[in-house]
Amino acid sequence: MTANPYPNLGFNPVPGSVPVVSALTAKLQKSAQTISDAHRMIENLRSGSSWEGDAAVAFREQLDGALPTNLKNAHTSITRAATALGEWQKALDGYQDRARTLDGQAKAAKTKIETAEGTEKTASAHPDLKLAGQSFTDDAALKNAQARLDKATDELTKAREAVTEAKNAYNDIIKRAQELEEDHATDARGKARTLRDSTDKLAPEEPGWFEKAMDWVGDNLTDILGAIAAIAGLAALFFAVPVGPILLLVAAAASAATMISRLSDPKVRASLKDGFTKGEFDADFWSNSVGLAGDALGMVPGAGAVARGINGAARTASASGEVLSLGQMLSSAGGKTWLAAQRLSTGGPSPLSTWLVKGTSNPTLYGNVLDRSVAGAGVLTGTYGVAKNAWEDIKDPTAEKTATGMDAGRAATFDGIAHSSTVIETLRILKVLK
Numbered sequence: 256m257t258a259n260p261y262p263n264l265g266f267n268p269v270p271g272s273v274p275v276v277s278a279l280t281a282k283l284q285k286s287a288q289t290i291s292d293a294h295r296m297i298e299n300l301r302s303g304s305s306w307e308g309d310a311a312v313a314f315r316e317q318l319d320g321a322l323p324t325n326l327k328n329a330h331t332s333i334t335r336a337a338t339a340l341g342e343w344q345k346a347l348d349g350y351q352d353r354a355r356t357l358d359g360q361a362k363a364a365k366t367k368i369e370t371a372e373g374t375e376k377t378a379s380a381h382p383d384l385k386l387a388g389q390s391f392t393d394d395a396a397l398k399n400a401q402a403r404l405d406k407a408t409d410e411l412t413k414a415r416e417a418v419t420e421a422k423n424a425y426n427d428i429i430k431r432a433q434e435l436e437e438d439h440a441t442d443a444r445g446k447a448r449t450l451r452d453s454t455d456k457l458a459p460e461e462p463g464w465f466e467k468a469m470d471w472v473g474d475n476l477t478d479i480l481g482a483i484a485a486i487a488g489l490a491a492l493f494f495a496v497p498v499g500p501i502l503l504l505v506a507a508a509a510s511a512a513t514m515i516s517r518l519s520d521p522k523v524r525a526s527l528k529d530g531f532t533k534g535e536f537d538a539d540f541w542s543n544s545v546g547l548a549g550d551a552l553g554m555v556p557g558a559g560a561v562a563r564g565i566n567g568a569a570r571t572a573s574a575s576g577e578v579l580s581l582g583q584m585l586s587s588a589g590g591k592t593w594l595a596a597q598r599l600s601t602g603g604p605s606p607l608s609t610w611l612v613k614g615t616s617n618p619t620l621y622g623n624v625l626d627r628s629v630a631g632a633g634v635l636t637g638t639y640g641v642a643k644n645a646w647e648d649i650k651d652p653t654a655e656k657t658a659t660g661m662d663a664g665r666a667a668t669f670d671g672i673a674h675s676s677t678v679i680e681t682l683r684i685l686k687v688l689k
Contacts, residue, residue, distance in 0.1 A: 261354055263361035264429065268436035269350040271443075276344045283337035287330055294326040335453035343446040350439045357432045364425035371421045375414035383407035471645075477516040478640040481546070484509035484553050485637035489630040492623070503556050510553025517546055538656065545663045549633075552666055607672045636661050 259267050383403040391397035472479060484506050491502035517523050523543045530540035604612070604622025608629075612621035636658040643650045 261358040261361075261432075263358045263365060264354070264432045266432075266436075267354075268357075268432045269347065269354045269439045271347045271351075273344060273348050273351065276340055276347060280337055280340040280344055283333050283340060287333040287337055290326055290330040290333065294323060294330060297323055297326065332453050336450050339446050339449040339453065343443070346442055346446075347439075350435065350442075353435055354432065357428055357435065361425060361428045361432075364421060364428055367421040368418065368425060371414065371417040375411070375418050378407070378411040378414040381407040381410065384411070475641065475644045477513055477520065477546075478637070478644060480509050480513040480516055481550070482634070482637035482641045484513055484550075485630070485633040488553065489627065489634050492627050492630055507554050507556050510550050514547060514550035514554070517543070517550065538652075538659075541663070542655070542659050545659055545666060548666045549662055605672065607668060632661055 259265075261267055384407045386400045386404040386407075389400065391400055487502045487506035487509060491499050491506060493499075494502060522539075526535075526537075526539045526543050527547075529535040530537075530544070604619065604626050608622040608625040609618065612618045612625060615621050639649075639654065639658055643655070
């Protein structure tokens with residue numbers, strides 16, 4: 256704990272370190288100068304003509320964004336802060352100088368109090384004070400005793416008044432120190448407001464929780480969409496019409512969005528390219544490949560429903576011989592897509608599940624349970640993919656490999672066979688296969 260630099264006052268009315276404030280002011284001034292130099296250099300690059308060509312054009316296009324403005328605003332903001340701190344440094348130095356003066360006065364006042372209390376103690380112990388109440392038969396002796404008593408009493412009274420006067424003087428110094436403390440605090444609050452205002456509409460503020468959350472969602476959009484697709488696909492197995500078909504279409508749409516998001520990542524494309532062209536079949540390659548396969552399979556029910564809906568609408572229009580408007584055509588296709596989605600969502604257990612539970616007492620029940628268990632595994636791996644991005648502590652290479660293996664096994668068996676049959680049936684309806 257730092258010792259009180261004003262021991263005679265008994266408290267520190269002007270806390271703060273002038274050297275620390277001075278050093279911080281110097282750093283801010285240096286930072287402002289550095290930013291100013293950077294801004295000047297960028298402006299020269301933007302307006303210069305010594306560098307020509309495509310690279311120069313591309314570079315200048317990058318510089319034409321928010322960077323020059325942000326640098327200029329940052330310079331203004333930091334300069335304001337440095338000015339405010341410089342003013343506070345001078346003010347703090349003055350406050351502390353006054354505090355040192357008051358501490359010296361308090362020391363002198365304490366010395367006077369001690370001296371006055373010593374004089375009072377001596378005066379109160381004067382033997383002539385004991386003459387009070389004594390009797391004398393001789394008038395001369397009585398007058399002498401009274402004079403001595405009066406003198407001792409007068410000295411004691413003056414000594415006590417000196418003690419009171421010395422204490423009042425000390426208390427007045429303490430009061431002035433307290434007023435100094437209030438002046439210091441008021442000035443400090445004002446300078447703090449100036450420092451806060453120095454960034455107003457100038458220096459970019461740190462993103463709030465909402466901006467940070469949106470950034471996190473953007474960084475992990477692929478995993479989030481994949482989890483949504485898995486959850487919607489599982490939920491579709493538990494609900495009948497109309498909720499089940501809606502969830503089936505939601506799962507398909509989320510799978511399509513997941514595939515688009517996954518393929519838009521340059522790292523994913525590079526990993527897949529290196530795998531097929533350079534034989535780099537590492538963990539990233541397999542994870543991305545399994546993910547894309549799962550996305551494609553997840554799209555099949557929805558894509559099949561849409562394809563059947565459009566095909567049905569086209570056939571209806573052809574059979575009627577009427578010319579339909581675009582709105583009528585879309586309405587017809589939407590209705591038939593909905594009917595196709597209903598048939599797909601109520602089609603019973605998948606082919607592999609049906610084969611595995613063949614011969615059981617209740618094949619439909621056990622088949623549905625098996626399908627839901629497999630879909631639940633997809634939800635588990637999907638939600639783990641999101642959770643590990645939110646909590647670093649649960650990241651584990653073994654768990655990630657296990658999740659990839661589970662997704663691969665599910666895609667190659669249950670989902671692959673089930674959706675293959677959907678594709679074949681859709682192609683037959685579309686007259687592509689006979």
